[in-house]
Amino acid sequence: MTQTPVTTATVAAARPATWWTPRWSNWRLALVVAAVVLPASALTLPVNAAFWLSLAAATLVAVTAVVDAWGRRRGPLLVAPALALLFVTNLFPLMWSLGLSFFRYRANRGAAPVFAGFANYQTVFASPIVWDRLQTTALVVILTVGTQMIVGFLLALLFEKEFPGRRVLLMLVLTPMMLSYVAIGAFFRYYYEPTFGLLSQAVRVFTGRPFILLDTPARALAGIIVADAWMWSPFVMLLVLSGLVSVPAYLYEAAEVDRASWWRRFWTITFPYIRSLLLLALLFRTIEAFKIFDVVFLLTEGGPGTSTETIGVYVYRLAFQYFRTGESTALAYILLFIVVVLTNLYLYFVKQRSAEA
Amino acid sequence: MRIQWRIARALIVVAVLALVDAGTPPAPAGAEDIVLHMAVPDWPPTRIMKDLADKQYKAPSGNKVTLEPDFIPWPNYYERLAASLTSGEKKYQMAVSDSQWLGAFIEGGYYLKLNKYIDADPQLQAILRDIHPAVVDAYMTYPYKSKNYYGFPQMPDLLVVYYRKDVFCNPAEQRAFRARYRYKLPCTPQEMNNADWSMVRDIGEFFRRTAGEKLAGQPLTDDFYGIAYQAGKGYDFASMQINGFIWQYGADIWDETGVPHAHAVGVVNSDAAVKAFDHYLALTQYMPPVVKTGTMDIFKVDELFREGKVAWIIQWIGFGESTITPKTSKVADKSAFAMMPGLRGPDGKITRWSNIGGQPFILTTWNNEKVTREALDFCKWWLSKDTQIKFAKAGGQSALKSVYDAPEYNTFRPWNHAFGPSLDWQKDVWHVPEFFELLVEQQEEFNKAITGQETAKQALDTIASFQEKLLKESGKIQ
Numbered sequence: 085m086t087q088t089p090v091t092t093a094t095v096a097a098a099r100p101a102t103w104w105t106p107r108w109s110n111w112r113l114a115l116v117v118a119a120v121v122l123p124a125s126a127l128t129l130p131v132n133a134a135f136w137l138s139l140a141a142a143t144l145v146a147v148t149a150v151v152d153a154w155g156r157r158r159g160p161l162l163v164a165p166a167l168a169l170l171f172v173t174n175l176f177p178l179m180w181s182l183g184l185s186f187f188r189y190r191a192n193r194g195a196a197p198v199f200a201g202f203a204n205y206q207t208v209f210a211s212p213i214v215w216d217r218l219q220t221t222a223l224v225v226i227l228t229v230g231t232q233m234i235v236g237f238l239l240a241l242l243f244e245k246e247f248p249g250r251r252v253l254l255m256l257v258l259t260p261m262m263l264s265y266v267a268i269g270a271f272f273r274y275y276y277e278p279t280f281g282l283l284s285q286a287v288r289v290f291t292g293r294p295f296i297l298l299d300t301p302a303r304a305l306a307g308i309i310v311a312d313a314w315m316w317s318p319f320v321m322l323l324v325l326s327g328l329v330s331v332p333a334y335l336y337e338a339a340e341v342d343r344a345s346w347w348r349r350f351w352t353i354t355f356p357y358i359r360s361l362l363l364l365a366l367l368f369r370t371i372e373a374f375k376i377f378d379v380v381f382l383l384t385e386g387g388p389g390t391s392t393e394t395i396g397v398y399v400y401r402l403a404f405q406y407f408r409t410g411e412s413t414a415l416a417y418i419l420l421f422i423v424v425v426l427t428n429l430y431l432y433f434v435k436q437r438s439a440e441a
Numbered sequence: 442m443r444i445q446w447r448i449a450r451a452l453i454v455v456a457v458l459a460l461v462d463a464g465t466p467p468a469p470a471g472a473e474d475i476v477l478h479m480a481v482p483d484w485p486p487t488r489i490m491k492d493l494a495d496k497q498y499k500a501p502s503g504n505k506v507t508l509e510p511d512f513i514p515w516p517n518y519y520e521r522l523a524a525s526l527t528s529g530e531k532k533y534q535m536a537v538s539d540s541q542w543l544g545a546f547i548e549g550g551y552y553l554k555l556n557k558y559i560d561a562d563p564q565l566q567a568i569l570r571d572i573h574p575a576v577v578d579a580y581m582t583y584p585y586k587s588k589n590y591y592g593f594p595q596m597p598d599l600l601v602v603y604y605r606k607d608v609f610c611n612p613a614e615q616r617a618f619r620a621r622y623r624y625k626l627p628c629t630p631q632e633m634n635n636a637d638w639s640m641v642r643d644i645g646e647f648f649r650r651t652a653g654e655k656l657a658g659q660p661l662t663d664d665f666y667g668i669a670y671q672a673g674k675g676y677d678f679a680s681m682q683i684n685g686f687i688w689q690y691g692a693d694i695w696d697e698t699g700v701p702h703a704h705a706v707g708v709v710n711s712d713a714a715v716k717a718f719d720h721y722l723a724l725t726q727y728m729p730p731v732v733k734t735g736t737m738d739i740f741k742v743d744e745l746f747r748e749g750k751v752a753w754i755i756q757w758i759g760f761g762e763s764t765i766t767p768k769t770s771k772v773a774d775k776s777a778f779a780m781m782p783g784l785r786g787p788d789g790k791i792t793r794w795s796n797i798g799g800q801p802f803i804l805t806t807w808n809n810e811k812v813t814r815e816a817l818d819f820c821k822w823w824l825s826k827d828t829q830i831k832f833a834k835a836g837g838q839s840a841l842k843s844v845y846d847a848p849e850y851n852t853f854r855p856w857n858h859a860f861g862p863s864l865d866w867q868k869d870v871w872h873v874p875e876f877f878e879l880l881v882e883q884q885e886e887f888n889k890a891i892t893g894q895e896t897a898k899q900a901l902d903t904i905a906s907f908q909e910k911l912l913k914e915s916g917k918i919q
Contacts, residue, residue: 132529191527193549193874278730279664279750294664299733299892385674387735388892390885404520406878407545 111148118145126183131196135180142176185413192407204414214415216390217398224308224380224394225373231313232369233362236320243321244328261318269382272311276383301391304384308392311379316372320365327358360433367430371423395419475506475815479802480522480536483512485762486596487537489835490823497831498822506815526551531807534816537595537800541677543583545874546803547591553804555581555590558817565817568824568841573597576840579869580801586698592801593820596759597840599781599867600685600795601859602633603746603764604753606777608648609633611657618647630858633779637791638720641753641782644668645727648752666729669745670755673738674888677880680870681796682755683721683887688794688868689784690717695879695908697871701919705908710901718897722890735892747771755781757798761856762836778856780863797867799838833857840864875915882907 103112118141125134153161187197278284278296287295298304339349377396386393403412481487491510500506513521546552559565576597581590610628618626622643627633645667652663671678692714695705725732743760745751747770767773783793804816829839833853845861886900912918
């Protein structure tokens with residue numbers, strides 16, 4: 085029996101690697117380095133240098149993670165390219181913009197960003213304009229989501245039954261959902277237009293005068309809600325319809341034998357099946373409506389005055405018209421936080437629905 | 442046989458190529474290919490520029506210089522240009538820029554100061570002397586009206602009147618107008634040049650017809666409106682018209698040339714300014730109903746006129762080409778043009794102050810000396826009399842006195858007669874880096890007044906205090 089001679093090299097090799105051992109496979113160390121380099125470079129170096137150094141640090145983390153996984157973890161390695169793409173196109177810009185939210189910076193000026201701590205967040209929270217736009221957004225969300233839920237639910241009840249031409253009609257009803265926001269905005273802009281628009285022409289048949297829908301804040305809001313509901317009610321309908329068709333027929337047959345009323349049948353049989361789907365639709369549409377931008381911008385430009393300017397439109401103005409980049413990113417992160425909370429609620433209900441199934 | 446024919450055909454092709462090559466003058470030794478990338482809005486004046494450059498431009502240096510414009514749609518133009526400049530990609534050697542953007546991008550370090558090149562080049566100095574002073578101030582200077590030069594005119598534009606000569610010159614309409622208002626309805630451009638705002642009110646009232654009524658002897662199938670001018674919320678689509686009214690009344694916008702002592706409060710909301718804005722608002726009652734939504738921007742005004750819904754509009758000259766083209770306009774052969782109206786004083790003279798439109802183009806700061814020299818040679822070619830005449834013949838405008846003062850200039854396009862005399866009445870909006878904030882707030886308040894949510898005084902008071910605060914915060918005024 086031959087024994088391998090014990091040397092200092094083999095002892096070192098046998099010793100378990102600690103997180104601070106500099107190796108190409110030590111992604112933990114790379115992560116710590118990146119965590120130090122990113123804020124330090126952002127605070128001390130010129131923007132260009134900070135950007136490239138941060139990118140180098142991020143690349144180091146990625147490379148060490150790949151080396152570590154090479155030959156051992158095939159699964160994670162296979163998804164690594166997708167993760168890298170996600171990081172470069174999504175996560176890194178997100179982190180970069182988060183960093184910008186702590187700086188006084190205007191993207192249209194040559195001046196370097198100046199660290200401002202939470203000053204941008206303070207400015208945003210103290211701004212009466214932001215609160216006003218949030219109120220407008222809340223109003224839009226309540227009205228448009230409410231309308232979509234009612235119209236979507238009624239459409240689902242209609243399409244639950246078989247009738248001649250149901251399939252064709254269903255396709256037509258679903259069409260708005262498949263169109264782009266820009267197409268919807270342009271379409272409704274012409275539809276509401278008082279000189280050429282269909283709506284005005286139709287109303288004029290009865291009144292003899294052109295009809296101006298978007299001339300007051302209330303009516304302009306109504307115009308936005310109708311356009312958004314027209315586009316998204318079919319989405320609610322689809323979700324509710326999937327719940328309605330999953331109700332076993334024998335339950336309705338038993339209810340009929342018991343001579344249960346329509347309301348009783350709905351409340352005790354139908355509603356429990358669609359309840360969680362309705363909640364999903366409500367949350368999903370609330371998240372989307374909270375971010376509403378395109379339809380408002382194309383239809384009313386936030387007017388008359390600023391009466392229909394939602395928070396999404398205001399973020400756009402702050403970022404690309406006022407070029408208050410620091411403030412606009414701070415506001416965008418506050419909105420992101422609200423959306424993340426709503427998304428978590430959404431995921432919670434998805435899980436609940438899975439558990440029920 | 443077939444193979445022989447193929448060989449013969451190949452020989453012919455080779456021979457033709459050899460002939461073509463022999464006809465091409467040899468490039469000078471050491472000649473380089475230089476491409477001038479230029480950010481431009483996608484519209485006729487920049488398309489004409491590209492076309493002329495491709496066909497005509499030969500760099501005096503002997504280098505092969507190519508203009509490579511990046512045609513960007515107007516609605517995204519500012520964002521795209523700003524994104525390119527600020528991202529550090531250094532993509533463009535030249536760019537078309539609205540004059541209002543000069544301050545922001547010069548302070549950002551993106552636009553090249555041209556003084557040392559102009560001082561060293563008699564040809565550039567001669568060009569500068571030939572450009573109308575209002576255009577020099579508006580397009581080339583920062584701070585506004587200073588002696589720091591940054592740009593050259595690409596397409597000088599201004600507001601003029603477009604009107605329907607078929608209805609204005611119709612004998613029945615002429616008689617009816619005289620009977621009602623006791624003076625002659627303008628018909629010729631010379632008569633229309635004499636129009637003031639009170640005449641515009643009468644025109645607006647007179648030509649308001651509903652479907653079924655007659656217009657120029659023909660029954661109308663749809664409503665018809667007298668007048669229209671810009672009253673939109675987006676970008677500067679109300680300010681450009683309202684500023685004209687304000688200046689004509691002897692009032693002013695915040696005057697950046699008076700920093701640090703020029704204040705906004707008391708100037709922007711002066712009694713004269715309120716009166717001017719009230720006058721602007723009073724005329725909107727004779728306009729198509731879309732004005733009440735606050736979205737009647739320059740594109741809507743253009744559409745209404747080309748669709749034959751309005752008798753008289755105020756519009757940028759840049760829209761003229763599509764108006765007189767039968768493919769794009771129902772009134773192509775019925776349109777005439779005149780100077781923008783003004784306010785008639787007690788002496789009978791008309792004050793016509795207006796906000797200048799159009800754009801300069803600039804050179805960027807990251808070009809090396811060779812590229813800068815080539816770009817400047819290109820600018821000299823562009824602003825040569827010969828090129829400017831070709832540009833004007835193709836539908837552009839020229840700010841060179843030697844070009845627009847020439848008698849044949851008025852024969853190039855039907856609106857050209859109004860261009861030269863109107864240049865004397867042009868002023869510009871702010872060039873300061875804060876212009877977008879000033880503009881957006883102003884547009885919002887104007888929009889509230891246009892849609893009846895505020896009075897002219899309330900709107901101007903809000904604008905004045907916003908501007909005062911912003912300008913104090915930015916250190917522009919004390």
